[in-house]
Amino acid sequence: MRQRLEWLLTIHHPDDDVRRRGANFVALALTMSVISSLLLVIWLSDGLIMSVVAAAITVAICIVGVFTARYGYVSAPAWTLIVVLIAVIVAAFVLSDDISNAPFFLLLPPIIAGLLLPPRQVALVLLLVALAYLGSVLALPAQTRASPVVRETLQDSSAMLVFVGLFSLLGAISARVWLRAAQHAQALAIQSAAQLEHMNTELEARVAARTQELERALVAQQVQAAELGTSLAQQQALNELINRLSLPLIPVRSDVLVAPLIGNLDDSRVQQLTSEVLRQIEQRHARAVILDITGVAVVDIQLAQALLTTADAARLLGAQTILVGIRPEVAQTLISLGGDLGRLRTGATLQDGLALVD
Numbered sequence: 001m002r003q004r005l006e007w008l009l010t011i012h013h014p015d016d017d018v019r020r021r022g023a024n025f026v027a028l029a030l031t032m033s034v035i036s037s038l039l040l041v042i043w044l045s046d047g048l049i050m051s052v053v054a055a056a057i058t059v060a061i062c063i064v065g066v067f068t069a070r071y072g073y074v075s076a077p078a079w080t081l082i083v084v085l086i087a088v089i090v091a092a093f094v095l096s097d098d099i100s101n102a103p104f105f106l107l108l109p110p111i112i113a114g115l116l117l118p119p120r121q122v123a124l125v126l127l128l129v130a131l132a133y134l135g136s137v138l139a140l141p142a143q144t145r146a147s148p149v150v151r152e153t154l155q156d157s158s159a160m161l162v163f164v165g166l167f168s169l170l171g172a173i174s175a176r177v178w179l180r181a182a183q184h185a186q187a188l189a190i191q192s193a194a195q196l197e198h199m200n201t202e203l204e205a206r207v208a209a210r211t212q213e214l215e216r217a218l219v220a221q222q223v224q225a226a227e228l229g230t231s232l233a234q235q236q237a238l239n240e241l242i243n244r245l246s247l248p249l250i251p252v253r254s255d256v257l258v259a260p261l262i263g264n265l266d267d268s269r270v271q272q273l274t275s276e277v278l279r280q281i282e283q284r285h286a287r288a289v290i291l292d293i294t295g296v297a298v299v300d301i302q303l304a305q306a307l308l309t310t311a312d313a314a315r316l317l318g319a320q321t322i323l324v325g326i327r328p329e330v331a332q333t334l335i336s337l338g339g340d341l342g343r344l345r346t347g348a349t350l351q352d353g354l355a356l357v358d
Contacts, residue, residue: 010070011023011026011069011070011071011072012070012071012072013071013072015072016179016182016183017118017175017176017179018072018074019072020175020179021074021078021115021116021117021118022069022070022072022074024115024116025065025066025069025074025077025078025115025116026066026069026070028112028115028116029061029062029063029065029066029069029077029081030062030066032058032059032062032081033058033059033062033063036056036058036059036062037059057084058081058084058085061077061080061081061084062081064077065077065078065080065081074116074117075116075117075118075121078112078113078116078117079117079121081112081116082109082112082113082116082125082128083128085108085109085112086106086109086128086129086132089105089106089108089109089132090132090135090136092105093105093106093136094136094139094140103133103136103153103154103157103158103161104157104160106129106132106133106157106161107160107161107164109125109128109129110122110125110126110129110161110164110165110168110169111164111168113125113126113168113172114167114168114169114171114172117172118172118176119169119172119173119176122168122169122172123169126165126168126169129161129165130161130165133157133158133161137154248260249276249277249280251280251284251286252290252354253354254284255284255285255286255287255288256286256287256288256289256290256354256357257277257280257281257284257286257288257289257290258289258290258292258350258353259273259277259289259290259291259292260292260294260295261273261291261292261293261295261296262295262296263295263296263297264296264297264298265296265303265306270303270306270310273306273310274306274309274310274313277289277310277313277314278313278314278317281314281317281318281319282317286319287318287319287320287357288319288320288321288322288357289310289314289319289320289321289322290321290322290323290324290350290353290354290357291307291310291321291322291323291324292324292325292350292353293307293323293324293325293326293330294324294325294327295325296325296330299330307321307323307344308344311344320345320357321344321345322344322345322346322347322353322356322357323344323345323346323347323353324346324347324348324349324350324352324353325348325349325350326346326348
């Protein structure tokens with residue numbers, strides 16, 4: 001059953017919009033065929049000959065339309081179905097004594113058109129429905145049109161026809177727009193795939209040419225790698241020496257360390273300072289650390305916070321921190337920046353800092 005349904009819904013046409021409308025027609029035609037067949041049996045038993053003929057014509061159109069739609073011919077059976085449906089509804093509208101529901105059946109053709117026809121043909125269907133509706137209303141006796149119930153029915157059905165017609169037209173337009181966008185995206189994807197394949201071919205050729213060069217350079221690179229390894233070890237040793245010299249810790253007494261800070265202190269040097277101070281405090285059991293900032297070029301709030309962090313960490317190890325070498329302009333800068341150095345003991349010179357050691 002599933003394979004047969006897939007076979008029926010397979011539309012043989014290169015255009016995506018035609019395939020979409022064809023699949024919609026097949027699904028709608030199958031549904032209407034089943035419903036019309038059931039109604040045909042009921043109306044036949046009730047003796048409603050006109051209804052039986054209309055149902056039989058609908059079933060025939062649906063069956064023929066299914067096979068034509070499968071090969072991309074969707075508009076012709078769709079128009080046939082819509083025209084027949086409009087004719088049946090108009091006949092019921094004009095000939096029936098009770099028209100309370102008949103006008104609302106004219107909502108079906110615009111809905112079907114939105115599913116089966118392109119936007120321009122949907123607009124034509126809307127015009128045809130409007131003309132059929134207007135003609136049906138004018139065909140009613142004046143006394144019938146003057147009835148309050150009929151007038152209210154006509155007003156409601158007119159509003160519904162306008163809204164449903166606009167929605168059907170907008171649905172067809174949006175479906176066409178999205179399909180064109182999808183087709184454009186698909187074309188771009190195919191073009192990109194072709195370009196990518198061409199680039200891959202060129203890349204493979206370049207890789208093959210470069211492979212020979214790399215093989216010749218491999219031996220030279222291995223020799224260079226050995227030389228670079230030796231140079232790297234020497235450079236690392238030199239960097240460690242430079243770091244120790246840039247942030248020296250001088251034990252001026254057995255329990256006092258002096259850290260003369262020189263140049264600009266970035267985050268890396270601040271972290272190194274804190275780590276080295278804590279390591280030396282633990283190793284030498286120092287009771288005090290004197291931070292001399294005489295040689296610091298720029299003092300900002302980050303440096304002030306770093307000094308406080310170092311002091312707090314040293315205090316946890318039982319050592320006090322004394323800050324010396326604060327120049328007048330540095331003091332003004334720290335005050336203007338809002339640096340909270342109240343937790344640090346300060347001295348003007350290194351000698352003053354040694355004197356402050358408890």
